[in-house]
Amino acid sequence: MVDSYDHTQYGFLHYLLVFSGVTVLMMGIVTGEDNPPSFYGCIALSALTFLFAGCFAYLRVSDAGDALSLQFGPIGIFRRRIAYRDVERVEVSRTRFWDGWGIHGFPFDGLTYNIKGFRCVRVTLKRPSGLWRFKYINIGTDDPEGLAAFLKSRIQPPNEAERSPSL
Numbered sequence: 666m667v668d669s670y671d672h673t674q675y676g677f678l679h680y681l682l683v684f685s686g687v688t689v690l691m692m693g694i695v696t697g698e699d700n701p702p703s704f705y706g707c708i709a710l711s712a713l714t715f716l717f718a719g720c721f722a723y724l725r726v727s728d729a730g731d732a733l734s735l736q737f738g739p740i741g742i743f744r745r746r747i748a749y750r751d752v753e754r755v756e757v758s759r760t761r762f763w764d765g766w767g768i769h770g771f772p773f774d775g776l777t778y779n780i781k782g783f784r785c786v787r788v789t790l791k792r793p794s795g796l797w798r799f800k801y802i803n804i805g806t807d808d809p810e811g812l813a814a815f816l817k818s819r820i821q822p823p824n825e826a827e828r829s830p831s832l
Contacts, residue, residue, distance in 0.1 A: 670815040671727040676780035686714035724780040758787040775801025
């Protein structure tokens with residue numbers, strides 16, 4: 666049985682977001698003297714771009730005691746907890762190109778949490794709950810075998826040999 670799990674996968678798209686934010690900021694500075702509304706619009710757009718760059722630099726998947734914790738960071742606005750008791754099945758899989766990176770949900774395909782690459786662990790829930798009622802959750806990782814082994818050790822009932830005899 667795997668005791669704990671904590672893995673962080675770093676992405677690369679936040680660099681593109683930072684570059685875009687700097688470009689928009691420079692455009693606002695260049696055009697700011699002639700057109701103040703466009704200056705303030707560029708400042709707001711670049712601030713929003715920097716915020717998203719800070720939100721999606723990495724994806725941390727960790728054990729939170731009774732649940733699996735998914736958190737994009739370093740600004741931890743986007744996070745999710747999956748209770749082990751709600752997990753029915755776990756399998757190593759791959760996302761498709763149109764699943765993309767970040768957080769995406771497609772009907773009949775499930776919800777995808779991914780920061781880069783296409784390897785993932787597909788989690789099937791017993792009873793979907795919450796605002797987004799997806800039966801499948803695809804967790805992108807560069808360690809799918811390790812994550813799948815950990816999740817399987819958490820969701821499988823103990824064997825008869827592991828149980829203590831009852832009196």
